[in-house]
Amino acid sequence: MRRRRCGYGCNTKAQVFTLDAVLGLFVLLAALSFISVRIGHAQIPLSSANLRDTGDDVAAVLDINGDLATLDNATISSAINATLPAAYAMRMNVTCDDGTSFVIGSEAPSRTIVASGAGFFVSDDNAHCIERHRVWHR
Numbered sequence: 028m029r030r031r032r033c034g035y036g037c038n039t040k041a042q043v044f045t046l047d048a049v050l051g052l053f054v055l056l057a058a059l060s061f062i063s064v065r066i067g068h069a070q071i072p073l074s075s076a077n078l079r080d081t082g083d084d085v086a087a088v089l090d091i092n093g094d095l096a097t098l099d100n101a102t103i104s105s106a107i108n109a110t111l112p113a114a115y116a117m118r119m120n121v122t123c124d125d126g127t128s129f130v131i132g133s134e135a136p137s138r139t140i141v142a143s144g145a146g147f148f149v150s151d152d153n154a155h156c157i158e159r160h161r162v163w164h165r
Contacts (some may be wrong), residue, residue: 078140078142081142083144085162089103095156096150103119107132116135117162118132119132123157127156142162146158
């Protein structure tokens with residue numbers, strides 16, 4: 028009886044297992060590489076909900092502090108500048124049933140995500156007013 032020499036086809040189960048492990052590792056590394064490249068190049072825009080909430084919060088603070096009720100441009104403008112975080116810009120339009128109407132702030136730049144909101148308040152002169160605001164990231 029001749030003894031068979033162990034060569035290429037001697038232990039095929041171990042070779043298949045090794046090949047399977049190497050192939051699986053290659054697929055895993057390729058997937059991780061693809062994901063890391065995608066995450067690295069992703070630009071996460073500021074959410075509109077965050078912008079809207081910021082605008083609503085600033086308007087609420089102005090209302091609670093009584094700044095809106097004064098219907099004074101300078102008072103409201105300085106209150107907005109003191110309350111609004113530096114990373115944001117805001118435009119507010121105030122209109123009352125007694126004919127008072129004014130706008131504070133500049134227009135939003137084009138191609139910018141803008142969130143808007145509105146609120147009602149009563150002025151010191153008992154006029155019913157609505158404020159409409161727009162907020163965007165600078």
